[in-house]
Amino acid sequence: MTTKPEILALFSQGLDSILAIKIIQQQNLQVKALKFITPFFSYDIKGRETEYCEQIRKSYAIDLDIIDLTPNYLKMLAAPEYGYGKNFNPCLDCKIMMLTQARIKAEEMGVQAIITGEVVGQRPFSQRRDTMRRIEKLSLTEGLLLRPLSAKLLTPTRAENAGLIDRDKLFDFSGRGRKPQMALAEELKVRDYLTPAGGCLLTDPGFALRVKTLYQQNLIPTATDLELLKFGRFYPLQKADEFIIVGRHRADNLELLATATEDYFIVQLAAMAGPVAILKGSADQLSSAAEKLCQHSKAKNLSEVEIKWRRGRENGAFTIKNSLNK
Ligand code: SF4
Incomplete structure (x- = not known):
């Protein structure tokens, strides 16, 4: 028998949550x-949501639902109302979006509180007390949002005031130190969790720059574009959402082949083994993709190189004069 949930929680699989x-x-x-x-965090779960939720249930006895924010998130990333962080990370808008979704879900389910693993002062900006208050205001979760690890340092929420949650059994953790959390983890026998380093790709300067490139000219990339961007060498083309990617090694090549859908050209050397190039663009850009392919393969020593390509059901071949070997 499943019992109706009384509390909603945001879960990252990190220790604090x-x-x-x-x-x-x-x-x-x-x-x-x-x-x-x-596509910027936890996207490895996509397509295996049921299996993942089952794994979390078994590991932690936590009942979990997955929500894919991609369409709204990709639109928001074009122009986040509260701007970007150091890289292309729209942290304030991101948190507001998640908490707004959680609030809507909380209202539908009739639950009394939303909890997160946030700790006051743990992150320089997003977990500052004033930023936390601002995020509550903007996501309309004031009085609803409870941080059990720091609750004793914060204003009591409705669930505490109503006696549903015993405030005395909550904590007053603050700052960047991890000792209190580690001690509590030991006490509660939580031994298997993700490290904070596994985080968000939008804070990775190299990846963030690639993503930013695709967002120029008021264009919004697709989830598949962003998945492809995680591998290989990236060459932007004139139109912001067009590009060539060349695999650096076998693992990249396999990922690129597995990810490219029928909207992308797959370009390879016809007569020898070599990297995979993905082209998002038009057929007249195939020669540019072929050149990049040659640059990063043994074909750079040949004067003429045979190239094969396919896109969905179409395919073809051509020969290029290798400009690197003139
Ligand atoms: S680091 Fe990434 S996931 Fe975390 S709040 Fe910022 S944008 Fe969102």
């Missing part, structure tokens, strides 16, 4: 956890 849920579960409250995914 697991601890926050465990603390509330210890108060005999039913928690439903949500995990958000986009």
